[in-house]
Amino acid sequence: MIIVLKPGTTDAEFDHVIERIHQLGLKPHISKGEHRTIIGVIGDESKMQAQPLQAIAGVEQVLPIMKPFKLASREFAKKDTIVEVGKVKVGGGHLAMIAGPCAVESREILDEIAGSIKKSGANILRGGAFKPRTSPYSFQGLGEDGLKILREIGDKHDMPVVTEVMDPRQVPLIERYTDMFQIGARNMQNFDLLKEVGQSQKPVLLKRGMSATVKDLLMSAEYVLAEGNPNVVLCERGVRSFEDSRRNMLDMSAVPNVKGMSHLPIIVDPSHATGRPDLIPSMAYASVAAGADGVHIEVHSCPEKALSDGPQALLPPKYAEVMKQIRKLAEMFGKKY
Numbered sequence: 001m002i003i004v005l006k007p008g009t010t011d012a013e014f015d016h017v018i019e020r021i022h023q024l025g026l027k028p029h030i031s032k033g034e035h036r037t038i039i040g041v042i043g044d045e046s047k048m049q050a051q052p053l054q055a056i057a058g059v060e061q062v063l064p065i066m067k068p069f070k071l072a073s074r075e076f077a078k079k080d081t082i083v084e085v086g087k088v089k090v091g092g093g094h095l096a097m098i099a100g101p102c103a104v105e106s107r108e109i110l111d112e113i114a115g116s117i118k119k120s121g122a123n124i125l126r127g128g129a130f131k132p133r134t135s136p137y138s139f140q141g142l143g144e145d146g147l148k149i150l151r152e153i154g155d156k157h158d159m160p161v162v163t164e165v166m167d168p169r170q171v172p173l174i175e176r177y178t179d180m181f182q183i184g185a186r187n188m189q190n191f192d193l194l195k196e197v198g199q200s201q202k203p204v205l206l207k208r209g210m211s212a213t214v215k216d217l218l219m220s221a222e223y224v225l226a227e228g229n230p231n232v233v234l235c236e237r238g239v240r241s242f243e244d245s246r247r248n249m250l251d252m253s254a255v256p257n258v259k260g261m262s263h264l265p266i267i268v269d270p271s272h273a274t275g276r277p278d279l280i281p282s283m284a285y286a287s288v289a290a291g292a293d294g295v296h297i298e299v300h301s302c303p304e305k306a307l308s309d310g311p312q313a314l315l316p317p318k319y320a321e322v323m324k325q326i327r328k329l330a331e332m333f334g335k336k337y
């Protein structure tokens with residue numbers, strides 16, 4: 001950590017800063033220039049990150065050298081992490097092809113969708129049983145009945161399943177049925193929820209919050225990792241912007257950016273990122289080309305009757321077409337799934 005003092009700092013202020021550094025058991029390395037003094041602090045930086053040193057009179061800036069996320073950082077692990085969701089590997093060259101309806105609606109509908117996406121090459125089945133809806137009057141999900149259906153249909157079609165958890169109190173219930181927890185965009189900074197899923201060893205699909213920076217996303221992953229759960233898969237699903245012709249703004253360069261910053265797998269969700277079926281195929285292809293470790297697409301056999309996110313759902317034949325192209329791209333980029 002580097003502390004930059006303001007020009008004209010008094011000797012008393014300087015002495016106070018040095019005293020605080022010693023109090024924390026760290027060593028100052030002082031560099032006095034003509035106009036400014038810069039103090040390099042040697043020792044465990046995390047001790048200082050917890051202190052509001054900017055508040056000390058005379059301090060202009062406190063610059064961390066280490067990243068605030070450690071376990072999630074590329075420095076922590078040079079090799080890409082591979083997360084196992086049931087029998088499916090994600091990361092390190094293995095692609096997660098997650099598909100399914102936004103919400104579990106009935107056994108029959110999920111069975112039909114699962115059968116078709118499996119045939120097309122999907123390897124993980126998704127479906128929400130607890131839905132984070134903007135309106136309290138919209139369909140909120142089937143709850144535990146939905147979890148039971150998801151488990152049954154996932155087993156029937158030999159696909160691991162992922163479903164959203166919205167509240168720390170739901171974790172034990174959902175853990176009984178799912179192979180992977182989904183933390184939705186709206187809960188990316190629900191820190192109690194992150195700590196709770198961090199106590200489990202089940203993989204976590206952590207979606208980027210709609211106004212979260214890449215650093216915020218990695219800090220949220222750090223919460224899960226710090227609790228002892230190393231199985232985190234990140235998900236870029238677009239962020240809010242001034243642009244309103246699509247649901248969100250897909251930040252595609254976040255994928256290679258995150259790959260440089262972290263060893264964790266990152267997938268892309270073009271469904272929630274665009275909200276438009278006409279744009280999902282091209283963004284799915286771009287995701288693989290950008291180096292994503294998987295693609296998450298909502299599919300429904302009858303979008304016009306879907307209880308949630310119908311307008312953005314792909315029909316099963318369209319999903320089959322998309323997967324055909326993705327298979328070629330995967331081969332071209334040396335990815336397996």
Ligand code: PEP
Binds near residue numbers: 184207272
């Ligand atoms: C979802 O996956 O259905 C969902 C609600 O996604 P997000 O949290 O990205 O909006």
Ligand code: MN
Binds near residue numbers: 272298
């Ligand atoms: Mn959805």
